[in-house]
Amino acid sequence: MIKTERLQADIEALRAISDPCNGGVTRIGFTERYRQGVEYVKQRMQECGLTTYEDEIGNLYGVMEGQDSSAAKIISGSHLDTVRNAGAFDGIAGVVCALEAARVIKERGIKLKHTYEVLGFIEEEGTNFGQVLLGSRFISGDLTDADKDRFISKDKQPLREVLSNYMQGIETVPACRKNDNILAFLEVHDEQGPVLQETNTDIGIVQSIVALSQLSISITGFAGHAGTVPMNLRQDAGLAGCSLVSRMTSYVLRKYTNEATFTVGKFSLLPNSSNCIPNNCSFTIDLRSGTQAIVDNVLDYLQDMKKLVEQEYNVTIDVNIDSYKDEVVMDQGLQQLIAESCDKLGLSYRNINSGAGHDAMIMANLCKTAMIFIPCDRGITHHPLEKVEWEDMRKGTELLLETILRLDSQF
Amino acid sequence: MIKTERLQADIEALRAISDPCNGGVTRIGFTERYRQGVEYVKQRMQECGLTTYEDEIGNLYGVMEGQDSSAAKIISGSHLDTVRNAGAFDGIAGVVCALEAARVIKERGIKLKHTYEVLGFIEEEGTNFGQVLLGSRFISGDLTDADKDRFISKDKQPLREVLSNYMQGIETVPACRKNDNILAFLEVHDEQGPVLQETNTDIGIVQSIVALSQLSISITGFAGHAGTVPMNLRQDAGLAGCSLVSRMTSYVLRKYTNEATFTVGKFSLLPNSSNCIPNNCSFTIDLRSGTQAIVDNVLDYLQDMKKLVEQEYNVTIDVNIDSYKDEVVMDQGLQQLIAESCDKLGLSYRNINSGAGHDAMIMANLCKTAMIFIPCDRGITHHPLEKVEWEDMRKGTELLLETILRLDSQF
Numbered sequence: 001m002i003k004t005e006r007l008q009a010d011i012e013a014l015r016a017i018s019d020p021c022n023g024g025v026t027r028i029g030f031t032e033r034y035r036q037g038v039e040y041v042k043q044r045m046q047e048c049g050l051t052t053y054e055d056e057i058g059n060l061y062g063v064m065e066g067q068d069s070s071a072a073k074i075i076s077g078s079h080l081d082t083v084r085n086a087g088a089f090d091g092i093a094g095v096v097c098a099l100e101a102a103r104v105i106k107e108r109g110i111k112l113k114h115t116y117e118v119l120g121f122i123e124e125e126g127t128n129f130g131q132v133l134l135g136s137r138f139i140s141g142d143l144t145d146a147d148k149d150r151f152i153s154k155d156k157q158p159l160r161e162v163l164s165n166y167m168q169g170i171e172t173v174p175a176c177r178k179n180d181n182i183l184a185f186l187e188v189h190d191e192q193g194p195v196l197q198e199t200n201t202d203i204g205i206v207q208s209i210v211a212l213s214q215l216s217i218s219i220t221g222f223a224g225h226a227g228t229v230p231m232n233l234r235q236d237a238g239l240a241g242c243s244l245v246s247r248m249t250s251y252v253l254r255k256y257t258n259e260a261t262f263t264v265g266k267f268s269l270l271p272n273s274s275n276c277i278p279n280n281c282s283f284t285i286d287l288r289s290g291t292q293a294i295v296d297n298v299l300d301y302l303q304d305m306k307k308l309v310e311q312e313y314n315v316t317i318d319v320n321i322d323s324y325k326d327e328v329v330m331d332q333g334l335q336q337l338i339a340e341s342c343d344k345l346g347l348s349y350r351n352i353n354s355g356a357g358h359d360a361m362i363m364a365n366l367c368k369t370a371m372i373f374i375p376c377d378r379g380i381t382h383h384p385l386e387k388v389e390w391e392d393m394r395k396g397t398e399l400l401l402e403t404i405l406r407l408d409s410q411f
Numbered sequence: 412m413i414k415t416e417r418l419q420a421d422i423e424a425l426r427a428i429s430d431p432c433n434g435g436v437t438r439i440g441f442t443e444r445y446r447q448g449v450e451y452v453k454q455r456m457q458e459c460g461l462t463t464y465e466d467e468i469g470n471l472y473g474v475m476e477g478q479d480s481s482a483a484k485i486i487s488g489s490h491l492d493t494v495r496n497a498g499a500f501d502g503i504a505g506v507v508c509a510l511e512a513a514r515v516i517k518e519r520g521i522k523l524k525h526t527y528e529v530l531g532f533i534e535e536e537g538t539n540f541g542q543v544l545l546g547s548r549f550i551s552g553d554l555t556d557a558d559k560d561r562f563i564s565k566d567k568q569p570l571r572e573v574l575s576n577y578m579q580g581i582e583t584v585p586a587c588r589k590n591d592n593i594l595a596f597l598e599v600h601d602e603q604g605p606v607l608q609e610t611n612t613d614i615g616i617v618q619s620i621v622a623l624s625q626l627s628i629s630i631t632g633f634a635g636h637a638g639t640v641p642m643n644l645r646q647d648a649g650l651a652g653c654s655l656v657s658r659m660t661s662y663v664l665r666k667y668t669n670e671a672t673f674t675v676g677k678f679s680l681l682p683n684s685s686n687c688i689p690n691n692c693s694f695t696i697d698l699r700s701g702t703q704a705i706v707d708n709v710l711d712y713l714q715d716m717k718k719l720v721e722q723e724y725n726v727t728i729d730v731n732i733d734s735y736k737d738e739v740v741m742d743q744g745l746q747q748l749i750a751e752s753c754d755k756l757g758l759s760y761r762n763i764n765s766g767a768g769h770d771a772m773i774m775a776n777l778c779k780t781a782m783i784f785i786p787c788d789r790g791i792t793h794h795p796l797e798k799v800e801w802e803d804m805r806k807g808t809e810l811l812l813e814t815i816l817r818l819d820s821q822f
Contacts (some may be wrong), residue, residue, distance in 0.1 A: 050454040194640060198644060225765070225766065225790070226697040228603040228766040228792070233790075245649075255639065258641055263686070264650070265684050266684065275673075275674070287640045288637070354639075356636055
């Protein structure tokens, strides 16, 4: 039986393994503290009979050998690193659920046909090297040995040097599993958004990890004295910016409320003086959708609005697309299998897109991949207040276990 | 006859008396450079037979005694100090026009009944002591001897100390003229806005120096991940800010295009990260109108919009009124006299409000006061590009002279 007290004990133990910070968890990849966290998880893996090893980049594995050594592997896990002053669940919860699933399989004396691996990715957050998804990208072969000299840590050391220190006395295997025989990768993660909680739903079955475009907008108007230039003769870059932001947001809200997000996180004016009409306005756009066509549609609409606002406010608008990434679609068959498992277990579920990136989007290059979201209080994440109910972690583990068993019997 | 070459020579000479800066004029009150500027003007005053003196605060006078020593005085002038890297006309033009009027009176052998004084105010811009209209406020009695210890210069010296250095070897008279018998103060100034140029009008007759309210707005929402919180569940402080700015501006534009200005010069978000929904948005409002009731109406509308935006975006909005100043109405009789003078001289004119503050608003506490605006290219001011056509300076001087002569004969 799945034991919530074990889930809780692991989460709380890992919460406590933290560098000093402001009430949250700070366990950044490749640090001494991170090593401590890895050793904790490794011991728990070994306790329940998993064989543990680390790869050359520091990803941690706990392996339960299957009956059929030629059968493709089933892998589940998430990352063990945190951002600074993080919550206790982002990433960690997925490893803890996968580990609990292994415990229950062992306890029930179930012999899986397929080998089952619990995986703890390193440096998903990219806090140390500024490279998100670092661990999984070495596993997928996206990153290679040469990159160890290219990436420099926050303390200005190359990854190779940091690794030789971090891995001292530990035997490792190559990270890349491009040629490995993997049946599926399953990642349990807290939603990091409020939808499941708001809709009182147990489980989110991720359809896709969203397409993400990041843009910088720069608007050039003409400065002037706040008191002496009449409203109708102004070229106010700030007003043009506010108008463009309002128009774009209204459009996305009206047309794609639950299908896209449009966020202006940075916004600034020049000369930024209270009695001066701004001659420049710069802001960022973060645009995400599970459907690439929606991203493209919003970008088209932006071009239309740009012309309209340029005319209306007599300004010039530069639109710069800083990044444009396609969505990563999760495996349909696995989604179906998870939905069936929910039905069997009496868990309510809904399809959902992941607005954030996850190791799963990298693993999708190697094998069939799916993600199971569990509710998180008010969507708060990357914050000490991040909270997942223990009962929701239990449900997530139960669903993961059921999915593993179905996969094992069907393939 | 008014000579444009004399107007030009004075402006260009004073343009050249500048501390090093980026192509403009920097002649800040109480500096050595300011002393040089004052000495230049003093010499020109003396050359045309004016008696010069300085008051205790550094205001410069050039006096033409009238035939009737008991008659009230007519004063005209503006300020001689500049902001950093300013244009050559703001303030200076008004002193130069008043001086040229004196020259022409002398040249024509006109004997005025009233004493005519040319006045160069010090530290109108407040660049040295952070106190705008400093010179005129000592004249009006608004500031007194005690304030000399209270005000601290940009170099951290009290005004009294700065004055004892600046005034070394110069005899001075008391600044306050509260009990003096003054018939009128007339200030010629460039518009610092584009209206006269845009409407091809020679002269602006100022009706009032606008009421000015300055506000700080702080909007509190709730932070969140740009990708994981759906649009309809957000409490986006930045969007609320853009919406409030857009709504307020539309209202002012629609209802008070030429009667009020509404400027958002500062605008910032927290945490100001491109992938984070802003939990705070702060901005400033600079609201001006020649009619106090319009300012009050816009402030009322702001309260309505605050409630609406709070509801719509699920945020809290704090509105803080940092300053609230009534308009200063110029003397009706003087406005009439100036309009009649325009008619006689064939100058086109329109009524206009001054969106910026001027020494005239302080002098209005002492005597009948009026302002004559002359066009300035594209409204550019406080900038090296500030430009007034010599012909427009001539027209302004001609009108000032005509007005002085009418005043002299009518009172």
